[in-house]
Amino acid sequence: MIEIKNLSKYYGRLGAVVGLNLRIAQGEIFGFIGPNGAGKTTTMRVLATLLTPNSGSAFIDGLDVTKQGREVRRRIGYMPDVMGVYDDLKVFEYLEFFAAAYKIPLRQRQPIIDGVLELTDLTGKRAALVDSLSRGMQQRLQLARVLVHDPKVLILDEPASGLDPRARIEIRELLKELRRMGKTIMISSHILSELAELCDHFGIIERGRLVFDGTFEEIRRRMGLQNKVRVRVADRPEEAAAALAALPQVAEARVVQDTILVTLADGTTDGLIAETLVRAGFKLLALQPEEVKLDDAFMALTEGKVQ
């Protein structure tokens, strides 16, 4: 649905985006992650037809963003990282303004505006001044605004920045709802943990270059976590660890605090662990894969500590 080929954008001699390649499939939520100045906004502005790249190309729904801007704009909803100032404009006027800009016929505007207000839980704020809304509500209003023309693709630049935890969760739930509606969503952030649960696919960008492109599973693999599991037993963890270490499927089992950290031998699964422990009379409390802290993943992947 989104395809970026060898895209570069320079500001003078500064390479804001350098040779970027990326594909985002239809219906995916793609997390675009990178520190300040990495090139996220630049890439998104190119996709939104607001910025012309120096070289390379980008396509949305098969349309070239530099040559078919008008058709592309009809298919995308772009939410910039800053919200403008709208003196004396009410919520419904703001949405009517955008509905008119997208040339939505007058008769259809009202039901569409009602629909997006409902979806973003702003129905009660319809007559409020835009500038009087809280930041979380303004972010939801921005989302309502990009939905007015029912685009297939949403390009959202840090939609959760500056929000409190509750407002972030609300935005996340809203994005899940939009995915259920079949939208393809590209979302940027530098708060990694926020995207872990939401996204199907991640790209990590640093200094204009994509340093990782893949799924959460691949991040786990790249970090060497794919064969690590955590086991907890009710008592005698040292003995349980020794019983596990004796298995040919287990490369290592050691106790850290009350948890047994098990490293499986390559090509094996954790299938035998529960059975072995239970048969040996241990009471199994938990058996789970080692968790990935995305921030650690980010550090490892961008600093080239892991291959």
Ligand SMILES: Nc1ncnc2c1ncn2[C@@H]1O[C@H](COP(=O)(O)OP(=O)(O)OP(=O)(O)O)[C@@H](O)[C@H]1O
């Ligand atoms: N209009 C501009 N003129 C000159 N340099 C720019 C311009 N816009 C962006 N840059 C530079 O391009 C690089 C990439 O910026 P960009 O805004 O794309 O980063 P970002 O990943 O969105 O960062 P942030 O997380 O801070 O939003 C930065 O070094 C920035 O200073």
Ligand SMILES: [Mg+2]
């Ligand atoms: Mg940015």
